[in-house]
Amino acid sequence: MKKENINKIFESVASKYDLMNDLMSFGLHRNWKKKFVDLIELKSKKKNIILDLGCGTGDIFNEIMKKPSFHNNYLGCLVDPNIEMMNYGLKKLKSKNLVWLASYGEKLPFKNNTFDLVTMSFSLRNVENLNITLNEISRVLKKNGQFLCLEFGKVDNLAINTIYKIYSDNFIPMIGKKIAGNKEAYEYLIESIKKFPSQKEICKILNLKKFYKINYYNLSFGVAVIFSCRKKQNS
Numbered sequence: 001m002k003k004e005n006i007n008k009i010f011e012s013v014a015s016k017y018d019l020m021n022d023l024m025s026f027g028l029h030r031n032w033k034k035k036f037v038d039l040i041e042l043k044s045k046k047k048n049i050i051l052d053l054g055c056g057t058g059d060i061f062n063e064i065m066k067k068p069s070f071h072n073n074y075l076g077c078l079v080d081p082n083i084e085m086m087n088y089g090l091k092k093l094k095s096k097n098l099v100w101l102a103s104y105g106e107k108l109p110f111k112n113n114t115f116d117l118v119t120m121s122f123s124l125r126n127v128e129n130l131n132i133t134l135n136e137i138s139r140v141l142k143k144n145g146q147f148l149c150l151e152f153g154k155v156d157n158l159a160i161n162t163i164y165k166i167y168s169d170n171f172i173p174m175i176g177k178k179i180a181g182n183k184e185a186y187e188y189l190i191e192s193i194k195k196f197p198s199q200k201e202i203c204k205i206l207n208l209k210k211f212y213k214i215n216y217y218n219l220s221f222g223v224a225v226i227f228s229c230r231k232k233q234n235s
């Protein structure tokens with residue numbers, strides 16, 4: 001789907017985005033995001049420069065800021081093409097260590113080798129061009145910098161997958177219609193999950209993009225998955 005159309009979808013659900021996440025996942029997305037932030041490995045004690053791409057309403061920095069180990073040793077760049085989503089985030093997160101910026105992942109307004117860490121949570125699936133976005137992430141990461149990505153995955157348990165499919169095809173668009181007043185936006189969500197490559201395919205793509213130390217961790221039977229990798233020293 002064209003990025004302008006994806007942008008319109010997020011604009012239309014921004015006011016109900018946080019509530020819908022809680023309802024659709026029965027609050028599970030909060031645990032997934034906690035585990036995600038636990039997997040951050042920052043070596044240096046000095047100020048770490050962190051990019052949260054597709055930040056939406058700022059959930060990932062909300063978690064990062066709760067961790068005592070991050071106390072004041074970071075500078076956060078929260079980037080998203082959707083200003084509506086970020087406006088809700090701005091009301092939630094108050095810190096002088098954060099900078100908010102509107103941009104698509106396909107063309108990031110940063111110099112090469114800027115960030116110690118790039119995070120993406122449920123946003124890689126939404127980019128118009130996965131290849132270009134991953135090239136951009138690799139470009140702006142420092143050598144050996146960490147890329148952490150939380151996404152929906154493929155469930156490999158047949159029974160769980162059957163229940164999950166019935167739930168997502170029927171109930172999610174229904175809740176979307178009732179709560180956010182937008183059934184189509186939540187049909188888009190389900191389609192984007194189906195189209196997104198499997199855990200193994202994403203690892204192969206990351207390998208081609210010159211990342212290394214590539215690992216993934218399934219959450220809730222693979223409904224969600226965390227990918228962790230680092231930019232190669234010689235790339």
Ligand SMILES: C[S@@+](CC[C@H](N)C(=O)[O-])C[C@H]1O[C@@H](n2cnc3c(N)ncnc32)[C@H](O)[C@@H]1O
Pocket residue numbers: 003006007010053054055056057058059060079080081082085103104105106120121122123126127128
């Ligand atoms: C499902 S939300 C995730 C928000 C937040 N990271 C979270 O975990 O709650 C997806 C976000 O990706 C953003 N997005 C859409 N297209 C994008 C692109 N091309 N580059 C970067 N972000 C994009 C949307 O505007 C939206 O805020």
